[in-house]
Amino acid sequence: MSPEILSLEERFQSRIDAEIKIEPKDWMPEKYRKTLIRQISQHAHSEIVGMLPEGNWITRAPSLRRKSVLLAKVQDEAGHGLYLYSAAETLGISRDELVEQLLTGKAKYSSIFNYPTTSWADMGAIGWLVDGAAIMNQVMLTRTSYGPYARAMVRICKEESFHQRQGYEIMMTLAKGTPEQKAMAQDSLNRWWWPSLMMFGPNDAASTHSAQSMKWKIKRKSNDELRQAFVDSAMPQVEYLGLTVPDPDLKWNEERGHYDFGAIDWDEFWSVVKGNGPCNRQRMRTKQKAHKEGAWVREAAMAHAEKRRQRAVEQDEKVA
Amino acid sequence: MDKKEWPLWEVFIRSRSGLHHKHAGSLHAVDATMAIENARDVYTRRNEGVSIWVVESTHIMASDPEQGDMFEAAKSKIYRHPTFYDIPDEIGHM
Numbered sequence: 001m002s003p004e005i006l007s008l009e010e011r012f013q014s015r016i017d018a019e020i021k022i023e024p025k026d027w028m029p030e031k032y033r034k035t036l037i038r039q040i041s042q043h044a045h046s047e048i049v050g051m052l053p054e055g056n057w058i059t060r061a062p063s064l065r066r067k068s069v070l071l072a073k074v075q076d077e078a079g080h081g082l083y084l085y086s087a088a089e090t091l092g093i094s095r096d097e098l099v100e101q102l103l104t105g106k107a108k109y110s111s112i113f114n115y116p117t118t119s120w121a122d123m124g125a126i127g128w129l130v131d132g133a134a135i136m137n138q139v140m141l142t143r144t145s146y147g148p149y150a151r152a153m154v155r156i157c158k159e160e161s162f163h164q165r166q167g168y169e170i171m172m173t174l175a176k177g178t179p180e181q182k183a184m185a186q187d188s189l190n191r192w193w194w195p196s197l198m199m200f201g202p203n204d205a206a207s208t209h210s211a212q213s214m215k216w217k218i219k220r221k222s223n224d225e226l227r228q229a230f231v232d233s234a235m236p237q238v239e240y241l242g243l244t245v246p247d248p249d250l251k252w253n254e255e256r257g258h259y260d261f262g263a264i265d266w267d268e269f270w271s272v273v274k275g276n277g278p279c280n281r282q283r284m285r286t287k288q289k290a291h292k293e294g295a296w297v298r299e300a301a302m303a304h305a306e307k308r309r310q311r312a313v314e315q316d317e318k319v320a
Numbered sequence: 321m322d323k324k325e326w327p328l329w330e331v332f333i334r335s336r337s338g339l340h341h342k343h344a345g346s347l348h349a350v351d352a353t354m355a356i357e358n359a360r361d362v363y364t365r366r367n368e369g370v371s372i373w374v375v376e377s378t379h380i381m382a383s384d385p386e387q388g389d390m391f392e393a394a395k396s397k398i399y400r401h402p403t404f405y406d407i408p409d410e411i412g413h414m
């Protein structure tokens with residue numbers, strides 16, 4: 001590395017250390033840029049693909065109130081995807097490239113969305129646990145070192161808390177309902193608990209990108225720290241519902257002041273990441289189909305705008 | 321992939337009457353009309369605004385952060401701030 005680059009990198013790091021945000025036009029190491037493009041686009045894709053498992057229940061919501069709420073929630077996730085795509089674009093990648101990376105499978109999205117939503121209770125468990133886990137991560141990211149990412153996160157976090165509360169409300173209603181409804185809530189919790197814990201990613205010891213991301217203050221807490229915070233916050237909520245988690249090792253540890261929990265099945269995690277989850281193929285097919293079938297709309301809108309511009313020019317020429 | 325990507329627009333929102341428009345983010349749209357409609361759906365789902373401005377991102381000129389001396393001149397002129405002057409308390413608020 002040339003001494004010039006080295007001093008640029010030192011200056012960059014000292015700005016990070018001084019908590020000065022990095023903005024799009026500022027100099028940044030190529031690896032910082034690449035890491036952010038990867039992370040922000042993965043995050044954006046997760047918001048977009050995350051609309052599918054919940055979208056599955058919009059037409060079958062049990063009441064008009066639930067339906068309006070679910071629709072608004074899924075719409076918010078679309079918004080989150082858009083905020084994040086724009087943040088990624090400030091780093092010099094185009095929207096088309098980002099979308100292509102998703103559709104070709106080059107870019108990943110959160111594995112949690114490769115699990116199926118087989119009952120209405122899943123709308124409760126997802127809002128409560130999946131959005132809850134996402135919030136842990138996103139609250140940390142409101143302080144991330146890259147300005148546009150941090151600002152997108154502030155906006156997202158403001159909207160997320162309704163997502164979690166509406167989910168928990170569904171769980172409360174079911175847990176207080178008939179024995180069948182309570183069983184439905186328990187079944188859903190059983191299925192979503194472990195995948196939610198996996199959302200925080202590999203254990204710290206096995207996490208490849210963590211150290212550099214912490215140094216650059218892209219991340220400020222480790223995967224395990226966030227996971228622990230999530231379990232600690234979720235347990236009183238589980239107890240309030242009168243439900244249980246599918247983990248015989250889960251218990252309060254007085255000494256640590258935290259809940260202990262069992263080992264995560266990392267084989268399952270990696271298998272879903274590598275494309276073998278229950279819904280990976282279905283999710284990709286849905287996105288590819290939507291993109292293909294929407295192509296004529298995108299082209300027609302562009303052609304229409306072009307024609308209107310043309311007409312406006314002709315009009316001006318006539319007047320002149 | 322598409323032959324042509326929709327252009328990028330910067331969105332500015334006035335959150336309520338009496339305040340400046342403030343940059344909210346960006347989005348893609350074919351023209352200004354669509355940009356405003358999309359901005360409403362993307363950036364004001366919770367009544368965040370009473371007015372929206374959009375401008376195509378390519379039309380924004382920005383100062384260069386590498387040009388270190390850009391804001392230097394202002395830094396030395398501390399006498400432009402009221403606190404630079406010692407005025408006795410006795411004379412009341414000034």
Ligand SMILES: [Fe+2]
Pocket residue numbers: 047076077080156160
């Ligand atoms: Fe979201």
Ligand SMILES: [Fe+2]
Pocket residue numbers: 077131160163
């Ligand atoms: Fe959400």
